[in-house]
Amino acid sequence: MDRKNLTGLYFWQGNTACAEGAIAAGCRFFAGYPITPSLEIMVHMNSRLPELNGICIQMEDEIASMAAVLGSSWAGRKAMTATSGPGFSLMLENIGLAIMTETPCVVVNVQRGGPSTGLPTFYSQSDIMQARWGAHGDYEIIALCPNSPQECFDLTIKAFNLSEQYRVPVIILIDGFIAHMMEKVTVPDDNSIQIVSRNQPKQLADIPVDSKPDNLLVPPMANFGQGYRTHTTGLTHDEHGYPDISTEAQNKLISRLIDKIKLNSDKIVITEQTCLDDADIAVISYGINSRTAVEAVKRARKNNVKAGHLRLVSLWPFPEKKIRELSNQAKKIIVPETNMGQIVREVQRFADSNTQIAPLNNAGGEIITADKILKTIMS
Amino acid sequence: MTTYTLPDEIRKIRSHYCPGCGHGILHRLVAELVNELDITEKVIAIAPVGCAVIAYDYWKFDVSEAAHGRAPAVATGIKRSLPDKVVFTYQGDGDLLAIGLSEIVHAANRGEKISVFFVNNNVYGMTGGQMAPTTLSGQKTLTTPYGRNETEIGPPIDILKILQDFKNVVYLARGTVTSPKEINKTKEYMRKSLQIQMDNKGFSLIEILSPCPTYWGMTAINALKHINETVVKNYPLGIIKDE
Ligand code: SF4
Numbered sequence: 001m002d003r004k005n006l007t008g009l010y011f012w013q014g015n016t017a018c019a020e021g022a023i024a025a026g027c028r029f030f031a032g033y034p035i036t037p038s039l040e041i042m043v044h045m046n047s048r049l050p051e052l053n054g055i056c057i058q059m060e061d062e063i064a065s066m067a068a069v070l071g072s073s074w075a076g077r078k079a080m081t082a083t084s085g086p087g088f089s090l091m092l093e094n095i096g097l098a099i100m101t102e103t104p105c106v107v108v109n110v111q112r113g114g115p116s117t118g119l120p121t122f123y124s125q126s127d128i129m130q131a132r133w134g135a136h137g138d139y140e141i142i143a144l145c146p147n148s149p150q151e152c153f154d155l156t157i158k159a160f161n162l163s164e165q166y167r168v169p170v171i172i173l174i175d176g177f178i179a180h181m182m183e184k185v186t187v188p189d190d191n192s193i194q195i196v197s198r199n200q201p202k203q204l205a206d207i208p209v210d211s212k213p214d215n216l217l218v219p220p221m222a223n224f225g226q227g228y229r230t231h232t233t234g235l236t237h238d239e240h241g242y243p244d245i246s247t248e249a250q251n252k253l254i255s256r257l258i259d260k261i262k263l264n265s266d267k268i269v270i271t272e273q274t275c276l277d278d279a280d281i282a283v284i285s286y287g288i289n290s291r292t293a294v295e296a297v298k299r300a301r302k303n304n305v306k307a308g309h310l311r312l313v314s315l316w317p318f319p320e321k322k323i324r325e326l327s328n329q330a331k332k333i334i335v336p337e338t339n340m341g342q343i344v345r346e347v348q349r350f351a352d353s354n355t356q357i358a359p360l361n362n363a364g365g366e367i368i369t370a371d372k373i374l375k376t377i378m379s
Numbered sequence: 380m381t382t383y384t385l386p387d388e389i390r391k392i393r394s395h396y397c398p399g400c401g402h403g404i405l406h407r408l409v410a411e412l413v414n415e416l417d418i419t420e421k422v423i424a425i426a427p428v429g430c431a432v433i434a435y436d437y438w439k440f441d442v443s444e445a446a447h448g449r450a451p452a453v454a455t456g457i458k459r460s461l462p463d464k465v466v467f468t469y470q471g472d473g474d475l476l477a478i479g480l481s482e483i484v485h486a487a488n489r490g491e492k493i494s495v496f497f498v499n500n501n502v503y504g505m506t507g508g509q510m511a512p513t514t515l516s517g518q519k520t521l522t523t524p525y526g527r528n529e530t531e532i533g534p535p536i537d538i539l540k541i542l543q544d545f546k547n548v549v550y551l552a553r554g555t556v557t558s559p560k561e562i563n564k565t566k567e568y569m570r571k572s573l574q575i576q577m578d579n580k581g582f583s584l585i586e587i588l589s590p591c592p593t594y595w596g597m598t599a600i601n602a603l604k605h606i607n608e609t610v611v612k613n614y615p616l617g618i619i620k621d622e
Binding site for chain 1: 420421423425432433435436439440441442443444445446449452453454455456457458459460461464481482484485
């Protein structure tokens with residue numbers, strides 16, 4: 001497929017960079033519904049995709065948008081949608097179907113303040129848990145969290161690659177601030193962008209193919225329209241795609257859907273660290289607050305305080321091991337979030353009970369400033 | 380004498396449908412048409428949520444299930460991505476007219492080049508016999524124990540009336556399965572719908588009045604009589620639009 005990257009240097013907002021990242025990753029289908037503050041992604045796709053033989057449709061709502069994305073992915077395309085809080089709530093029905101049918105796709109949620117209509121034009125980080133648990137049933141998901149327009153580009157490519165490799169919807173949680181922030185973005189040339197595409201069954205068969213999982217526990221995916229005579233179903237099913245309504249089949253299927261993420265989490269998790277090696281006070285953050293947190297840590301170091309920063313580039317699966325190690329080393333962990341305390345609970349779950357955990361919260365609309373984080377480091 | 384055999388496109392397994400249900404006939408018609416039009420490798424079906432949720436258990440071609448009511452949106456994604464394939468949805472009345480009304484109306488208005496086979500049996504079968512948008516006035520169901528009351532619940536909805544003025548809708552017809560003659564007519568409507576799609580003309584929908592003896596509380600024979608005597612008065616048979 002032609003990639004037509006706009007190789008070069010740009011001054012882009014996060015949303016534009018995200019759309020271009022998708023195009024670079026090979027995305028040729030977008031279905032969406034207008035909503036603030038993610039709208040620019042769809043608008044950009046509307047003008048860019050047709051010139052690449054891609055398709056961009058404005059659907060009647062977010063439910064239909066997500067349904068169309070699934071249809072396109074089953075038809076063999078790399079497909080994406082983008083939305084914000086209220087729209088993400090509507091998409092969860094079909095995100096659940098994507099998890100159950102192991103459908104590669106990318107869903108961008110540019111977070112705004114909620115619940116409900118909330119703060120449409122103000123940013124937040126309050127959909128972290130919704131991305132993890134929003135659909136009904138048990139599952140594991142992958143979620144990435146960029147902190148700059150450049151990363152909106154890079155991590156969108158990463159998101160497509162992970163979703164194709166693990167056959168799971170990948171959520172990109174951008175906070176509205178990063179989505180609308182304008183910065184330098186470098187688009188590399190085609191050859192230096194790594195693209196991953198789903199494995200396909202080797203043979204055609206006249207009943208659905210026996211899709212035995214590979215060593216990552218991911219079965220090959222038979223696309224529609226290629227003669228596989230394949231089935232997809234949201235019902236509990238066997239490896240041929242036929243429904244099997246039994247506790248044995250449920251345990252087998254759901255365990256594998258969870259294990260393919262959990263057991264491979266070392267390969268999926270992405271973190272970044274600053275001054276962490278000898279830190280006895282650690283800040284853990286993500287998205288926009290990771291920029292202020294690094295600044296706070298640098299200022300603390302100037303004051304001879306051994307502070308360090310761990311940035312969660314991927315939020316799900318959660319870096320349990322890393323948190324455990326860090327809590328053995330640091331006596332205090334500070335978790336600034338523009339929500340009322342979501343990731344901090346995960347940190348509490350995995351940290352040593354002797355480590356002091358300090359949440360630092362804002363319900364939406366404000367960055368947790370370097371001054372505030374520094375004050376908590378020094379206190 | 381004509382000998383009828385099952386087409387290769389249908390799996391020879393035990394049916395999960397109730398005796399006298401219309402779905403078995405319609406599954407077979409679909410399989411026969413796929414065979415006769417020689418589109419086995421080109422056809423992609425989307426099954427509903429409802430009694431026909433495991434339609435893919437019977438058909439030997441590409442089939443997906445959609446979330447309840449979302450089949451036309453899934454079909455949109457598939458057909459736009461693979462415009463050379465033949466894509467149809469197979470939906471019941473709860474799926475298409477209640478939870479999925481928005482999806483069907485917008486897919487029709489966009490003129491998606493898909494075929495929709497809409498099975499109307501006036502009731503929710505899968506969940507045990509509750510009112511559907513198509514339930515007749517006065518009809519008793521589990522959730523209308525005193526009969527459907529038009530002043531509180533509204534009259535039954537006729538989707539063909541809603542869609543007939545849409546510019547991008549090219550073919551609308553309603554058939555039934557009450558006799559071999561009617562089954563053959565219905566098959567020809569469905570054939571035309573698939574042909575229209577293969578000719579790239581636009582959106583078409585075939586509604587089929589189908590019996591649910593189980594939740595109508597009737598024998599299979601009486602259920603067919605009920606369609607001929609009562610149901611067709613609410614939902615007239617024939618070609619509604621052909622452009
Ligand atoms: S409940 Fe009605 S529609 Fe469902 S299988 Fe039985 S007869 Fe058919």
